[in-house]
Amino acid sequence: MMKRRACATILLLMGGWVFWSGVGYAAGPIVIGSVEPFSPPGSIAQGSEAVAGIKLAVEMINEKGGLLGRKVEVKFEDSMGIPEKGRAATEKLIVKEKVSLIVGGNHSSVCMAMSEVAHSYKVPFVNVNCWADAIREKGYEEWFNTSVNNSRISVGGAEFVKSLGVKRVVALAENTDFGIGLARGFQKYLKTIAPEIQCKYTVLDREAKDFTPAILELKKDPPDVVVTIMDPPAGYIIINQLYEYGVAPTSKTLLLDLDALAELPDFWDNIKQAGKYLTGIALFHPSMKLTDLGKEVRKRHRQKTGREASRVVFQGFDAIWLAAKAVEKAGSLEPDAVIKAMREIKVEGTRGTISMNLEKGPFFQQWVEVPYSIIQFTEVQQPLAKAPIVFPPEQKTAELVRP
Amino acid sequence: MDVLITGIIMGTFYALLALGLSLIFGCLKVVNFAHGEFFMIGAYVYALIALKVGMNPFLVLIWVVAFGLIIGLIVERLLMRPLYQKYTEWGAMRDEYAIIVTFGLSLFLINLANQIFGPYPISGPGLMPMKERVLLGNILMMSSHRLIAFCVGAGVLIVAFVLVRYSPWGKIIQAVSQNRFGASIAGINSTKVSSIVFALSSALAGLAGALLCPIFSAEPFVGALPAVKSFVIVVLGGMGSVPGSILGAYLLGVLEQFGAVYISYTYRDTFGFVILILFLVFRPQGLFGEKAREV
Numbered sequence: 001m002m003k004r005r006a007c008a009t010i011l012l013l014m015g016g017w018v019f020w021s022g023v024g025y026a027a028g029p030i031v032i033g034s035v036e037p038f039s040p041p042g043s044i045a046q047g048s049e050a051v052a053g054i055k056l057a058v059e060m061i062n063e064k065g066g067l068l069g070r071k072v073e074v075k076f077e078d079s080m081g082i083p084e085k086g087r088a089a090t091e092k093l094i095v096k097e098k099v100s101l102i103v104g105g106n107h108s109s110v111c112m113a114m115s116e117v118a119h120s121y122k123v124p125f126v127n128v129n130c131w132a133d134a135i136r137e138k139g140y141e142e143w144f145n146t147s148v149n150n151s152r153i154s155v156g157g158a159e160f161v162k163s164l165g166v167k168r169v170v171a172l173a174e175n176t177d178f179g180i181g182l183a184r185g186f187q188k189y190l191k192t193i194a195p196e197i198q199c200k201y202t203v204l205d206r207e208a209k210d211f212t213p214a215i216l217e218l219k220k221d222p223p224d225v226v227v228t229i230m231d232p233p234a235g236y237i238i239i240n241q242l243y244e245y246g247v248a249p250t251s252k253t254l255l256l257d258l259d260a261l262a263e264l265p266d267f268w269d270n271i272k273q274a275g276k277y278l279t280g281i282a283l284f285h286p287s288m289k290l291t292d293l294g295k296e297v298r299k300r301h302r303q304k305t306g307r308e309a310s311r312v313v314f315q316g317f318d319a320i321w322l323a324a325k326a327v328e329k330a331g332s333l334e335p336d337a338v339i340k341a342m343r344e345i346k347v348e349g350t351r352g353t354i355s356m357n358l359e360k361g362p363f364f365q366q367w368v369e370v371p372y373s374i375i376q377f378t379e380v381q382q383p384l385a386k387a388p389i390v391f392p393p394e395q396k397t398a399e400l401v402r403p
Numbered sequence: 404m405d406v407l408i409t410g411i412i413m414g415t416f417y418a419l420l421a422l423g424l425s426l427i428f429g430c431l432k433v434v435n436f437a438h439g440e441f442f443m444i445g446a447y448v449y450a451l452i453a454l455k456v457g458m459n460p461f462l463v464l465i466w467v468v469a470f471g472l473i474i475g476l477i478v479e480r481l482l483m484r485p486l487y488q489k490y491t492e493w494g495a496m497r498d499e500y501a502i503i504v505t506f507g508l509s510l511f512l513i514n515l516a517n518q519i520f521g522p523y524p525i526s527g528p529g530l531m532p533m534k535e536r537v538l539l540g541n542i543l544m545m546s547s548h549r550l551i552a553f554c555v556g557a558g559v560l561i562v563a564f565v566l567v568r569y570s571p572w573g574k575i576i577q578a579v580s581q582n583r584f585g586a587s588i589a590g591i592n593s594t595k596v597s598s599i600v601f602a603l604s605s606a607l608a609g610l611a612g613a614l615l616c617p618i619f620s621a622e623p624f625v626g627a628l629p630a631v632k633s634f635v636i637v638v639l640g641g642m643g644s645v646p647g648s649i650l651g652a653y654l655l656g657v658l659e660q661f662g663a664v665y666i667s668y669t670y671r672d673t674f675g676f677v678i679l680i681l682f683l684v685f686r687p688q689g690l691f692g693e694k695a696r697e698v
Binding site: 039040041044045175202203204205207208209210212213214216217219232233236237240241244245246265266269270271272273 | 405406409413513514517521523524525526532536543544545546549615618619620622623624625627628629659660663664668669671672
């Protein structure tokens with residue numbers, strides 16, 4: 001009898017707890033998922049920057065009363081920069097955490113894997129920082145891109161190289177969807193706009209530490225431009241080693257980074273002398289025009305960290321901002337409604353008005369007009385704000401200089 | 404010629420790492436999976452002291468070695484000794500315990516570094532300013548740091564080799580490596596020898612990490628690849644053989660460079676494994692190892 005009574009009490013308590021937590025959930029916060037690399041071999045630096053932007057957006061959304069009258073919370077998961085980990089993390093967020101939508105992504109190979117999960121569960125996903133065209137070319141309606149894509153960078157890099165009037169270019173790309181995709185796109189576009197320029201690319205291991213053999217090959221017959229397409233830390237290591245062996249930058253060979261490394265907060269901690277005369281694509285430059293929202297984000301980020309916001313902070317912010325505005329427009333968290341809203345909406349982001357291109361291909365559901373410039377460091381430890389813009393001509397603040 | 408020079412330079416750094424691993428295996432009969440993390444600790448200690456304290460990088464190397472010795476002593480005392488102190492015969496020791504302990508230690512140290520030092524790689528200053536480059540006989544340009552780091556590494560390697568091979572202490576280490584039980588009967592304190600060997604190998608790995616820190620940058624995973632290579636080297640040279648591991652390191656360094664330049668860079672890290680497989684098939688005892696069997 002006693003046993004039966006105890007069992008009944010326990011069941012009653014458990015039922016009450018389930019009921020209570022259910023009620024709490026219904027009235028509780030909107031949970032958005034985010035997958036970023038927080039451990040090696042992923043780019044922890046970029047993951048941390050994206051998180052800073054995402055958190056700022058959530059703070060600003062909640063200050064204005066949240067979303068659909070509910071507070072917004074973000075559950076973060078670690079992808080480690082490894083596709084299978086990213087895939088598992090996305091699945092966990094959807095199945096276990098029951099998130100309504102996801103923002104995030106660093107390393108295209110990880111996004112390739114995560115896009116499959118988002119597609120199969122039909123959960124909207126806004127990509128923060130995966131550049132590979134191949135992700136867009138899948139044509140998944142759940143996948144949206146406020147991040148720049150390889151095609152946009154390829155065009156920017158190739159236009160710049162063409163303007164130099166050079167004869168031979170070698171690209172060194174990491175062995176990922178991002179690296180190989182960008183190198184191929186760059187080569188292809190350069191061939192289209194400047195067929196007289198010889199361009200080849202070499203694929204290097206992202207986890208390697210010593211790139212001497214690849215550099216010695218370049219040393220034999222240095223090209224006019226060496227293009228690096230590698231995430232840190234490998235991106236930093238190869239730039240240092242190119243300088244160390246006297247391959248680039250030199251009076252003959254220009255060094256062009258297409259991975260936007262110059263914007264990362266640890267750039268000068270790792271590059272030092274090799275950074276002088278380096279040219280690089282920048283998706284954010286402090287002299288670049290920002291929207292009012294962008295200025296507010298920049299101010300808050302500076303107050304919180306004492307540092308200038310990098311483009312990944314803005315990208316993280318824009319991704320969740322777009323998602324939030326789409327939920328507002330849809331008036332619900334129902335995936336079809338949110339996806340429809342996201343396809344139609346025009347949102348003022350940090351660096352311009354964001355809207356999605358709906359034409360299939362590398363720009364599918366992509367913010368096309370992501371601003372960029374090519375900058376050049378003319379001093380060691382030069383802050384990005386003081387680095388002159390050398391391309392495109394309409395933004396140019398100084399002429400290109402060589403050692 | 405430039406390929407050969409860079410191969411020899413890389414071989415020296417590999418040798419520093421592999422020598423310690425070989426000594427540990429010879430003396431403790433343990434495969435230390437955390438060896439790469441001692442390399443990582445050395446890189447961090449070097450970068451942080453040089454950058455935060457502003458100390459002369461050559462003096463920092465002494466601190467790195469001291470730190471490596473202390474860490475090695477602590478790890479041996481807390482984690483390794485309980486594995487073998489109950490056994491008078493190595494054959495009675497359970498190898499799998501050592502594998503689990505060192506593998507766990509490796510994961511622990513990587514995650515600890517990630518928590519303490521944060522997400523960003525840190526590059527330490529060169530022994531000479533990195534902007535200063537030297538031209539070797541009109542063949543190869545490199546940073547003066549790399550050249551000096553090579554000289555320091557080669558010097559340490561020679562001293563370590565001579566000490567282990569010819570000094571009375573080295574002979575004691577050799578005795579314990581050959582027969583721990585026999586050495587104990589002869590009055591050698593094999594536990595103390597094991598401590599010293601572990602500390603020495605940790606210091607050598609740390610020194611290699613410090614010397615390469617300005618080139619590779621310190622980050623939690625920096626020791627993983629060099630450690631894998633040092634495992635290959637130890638097998639190539641013959642498990643526990645000091646001259647074997649040094650020769651194996653140079654062989655791998657040069658082979659990798661030639662293979663990458665003249666065959667394909669893409670397969671650079673596989674050349675070592677191809678050689679390893681060939682050795683395992685045709686000369687499983689390695690270059691200087693001896694055929695042995697246990698009864």
